[in-house]
Amino acid sequence: MSGFRHRYGLFLLLCCIAFATFFCSYLRIPVLPLFAVSLGAGPVQVGIINGAFMLATGILSIPAGLLADRIGPRIPAVGGILAAAVSSFLVTQCTTPGQMAVAYLLFGVGLAAFIPSMLSQVADSFPVEKLGQAYGWYSTAMYVAITLGPATGGYLGKHLGLRQVFYLSAGLLLLVALLSLAFLPRSSALRKREPQAVLAASLSLFRNRALVACLLVTWGAAMGFGIFISFFPLYAAGKGLDPAQVGLVFAAQAITNVFCRIPVGIAADRFDRRRIVAVGILFFAAGLALLGFFRYTASLSLCAVVLGIGMALTFTAVGALIAESVPPLQRGLAMGMYNSSVYLAMMAGSTIFGLCISAVGYPAGFGLGGIAALAGLFAFLQVLRLRPQPSQVK
Numbered sequence: 001m002s003g004f005r006h007r008y009g010l011f012l013l014l015c016c017i018a019f020a021t022f023f024c025s026y027l028r029i030p031v032l033p034l035f036a037v038s039l040g041a042g043p044v045q046v047g048i049i050n051g052a053f054m055l056a057t058g059i060l061s062i063p064a065g066l067l068a069d070r071i072g073p074r075i076p077a078v079g080g081i082l083a084a085a086v087s088s089f090l091v092t093q094c095t096t097p098g099q100m101a102v103a104y105l106l107f108g109v110g111l112a113a114f115i116p117s118m119l120s121q122v123a124d125s126f127p128v129e130k131l132g133q134a135y136g137w138y139s140t141a142m143y144v145a146i147t148l149g150p151a152t153g154g155y156l157g158k159h160l161g162l163r164q165v166f167y168l169s170a171g172l173l174l175l176v177a178l179l180s181l182a183f184l185p186r187s188s189a190l191r192k193r194e195p196q197a198v199l200a201a202s203l204s205l206f207r208n209r210a211l212v213a214c215l216l217v218t219w220g221a222a223m224g225f226g227i228f229i230s231f232f233p234l235y236a237a238g239k240g241l242d243p244a245q246v247g248l249v250f251a252a253q254a255i256t257n258v259f260c261r262i263p264v265g266i267a268a269d270r271f272d273r274r275r276i277v278a279v280g281i282l283f284f285a286a287g288l289a290l291l292g293f294f295r296y297t298a299s300l301s302l303c304a305v306v307l308g309i310g311m312a313l314t315f316t317a318v319g320a321l322i323a324e325s326v327p328p329l330q331r332g333l334a335m336g337m338y339n340s341s342v343y344l345a346m347m348a349g350s351t352i353f354g355l356c357i358s359a360v361g362y363p364a365g366f367g368l369g370g371i372a373a374l375a376g377l378f379a380f381l382q383v384l385r386l387r388p389q390p391s392q393v394k
Contacts, residue, residue, distance in 0.1 A: 010185065021114060025169065028165055035162040036100055040096070056112060057112045061343070064080075081114060085171075085177060088166045092163050115339045122138050133262075134320075137265065143257060144258055210321060218342060218376070219341050220372050221314050222341065223352075224284060226349025227350065228307065279313055284313075287304065287306030288366050289366055292364070
C-alpha cells in the first residue's frame with residue numbers, strides 16, 4: 001500500500017511541476033512579440049527570436065536526455081526550470097531584438113533539459129501496462145498549462161505592463177525550481193553510471209525498431225502541425241477571419257487535444273497502441289488537409305477538432321510506446337530524441353513547406369502537410385509491420 005501511495009504521489013508531483021513550469025513559462029508567449037516590437041523588432045526578427053528557442057530545444061534535447069541517463073533526471077529537470085527563469089529575467093534587461101534572441105536561446109536550453117527528464121520520470125513512476133494513462137494525465141496537465149498560460153499572460157500584460165510579465169514569470173519559475181529541488185526524489189545509485197557505459201548503451205537505441213518507428217511518425221505529424229500553426233492564421237486572414245475568429249479555431253484544436261488525452265491514455269492501455277497511432281494520423285491528416293476547403297469559422301473549427309483528436313491519439317500513444325520499448329536507464333535519451341524530433345520537425349514544416357505554399361497556395365500546402373503525416377505513418381508501419389504487442393492487455 002505504501003508503494004502504491006508513493007508511486008501515485010510522485011506522479012501527482014510530476015504533473016503539478018509540469019503544469020506550474022509550462023504555465024509560468026508560457027505567460028510570456030503573447031507579450032514576447034509586443035515587447036520585441038517595442039525594442040524595434042520587425043516580423044522577421046520576431047520570427048528569429050521564436051526560432052532561436054525552438055532550434056535550441058530541438059538540438060539540445062538529445063544531449064540533455066543523455067545527461068539525465070548519466071546522473072539521473074532530477075538535476076536536469078530543476079536546472080531546466082532555472083534556465084527558463086533566468087531567460088525571463090534576462091529579457092527584461094534587453095534593449096535590442098538581438099539580445100532578446102540570445103536570452104530566448106536560454107529558454108530553449110531550459111526546455112531541452114526539462115522535458116526529457118520529466119517524461120523519463122513519468123515512465124519510471126508507472127508500470128508498463130499503465131503507461132498510456134500516465135502519459136494521458138501528464139500531457140493533459142501540460143497542455144492545460146500551455147493553454148491557460150498565454151491567456152493569463154495576455155491579460156497581465158494589458159493590466160501590469162509587458163516587462164512586468166517577464167519579471168513575474170522569472171519569479172514564479174524560480175519558486176517552482178526551489179520546490180522541485182526540495183521534493184523531487186534523488187536519483188538512485190543505479191542511474192549514475194560512467195559516461196562510456198551510458199554512450200555504449202545509448203547507441204543500441206538506434207537498433208530499437210519501435211523507437212525508430214515512433215520517431216519517424218513523430219516527424220511526419222510534427223511537420224504537419226508546424227504548417228498549421230505557421231500558415232493557418234495567414235490563410236484565415238485571407239478568407240476574411242479576424243484575429244478573434246482565428247483564436248477560436250486554435251482554441252478548438254487545443255481544447256480537443258487536451259481533453260482527449262485522458263480517455264486516449266486509457267484506451268492505449270487496453271488496445272494495440274500502434275493501431276491507435278495509425279488511427280490518430282488518419283484523423284490528423286484529414287483535419288489538416290480539409291482546412292483548405294473551407295472559409296467560415298464553424299467549418300474551420302470542425303476541421304481543427306478533427307486535427308486535435310488526431311494529435312491526442314497519436315502523441316499519447318507514441319509517448320507510451322517509446323517508454324514501453326526502451327529500458328528504464330535509457331529513457332532520458334529516448335525522450336530527448338522524441339522531443340528533438342517534435343521541435344525540429346515543426347521548424348522544418350514551417351520553413352520547407354513555406355517555400356511550397358508560396359508556389360502552390362495554402363490549400364495545397366495543407367494537403368502536402370497531410371501527405372507528410374501519412375508518409376510518417378507509412379514508415380512507422382513498415383518498420384513495425386504491426387506485429388501484436390505481447391505486453392498489451394488481452
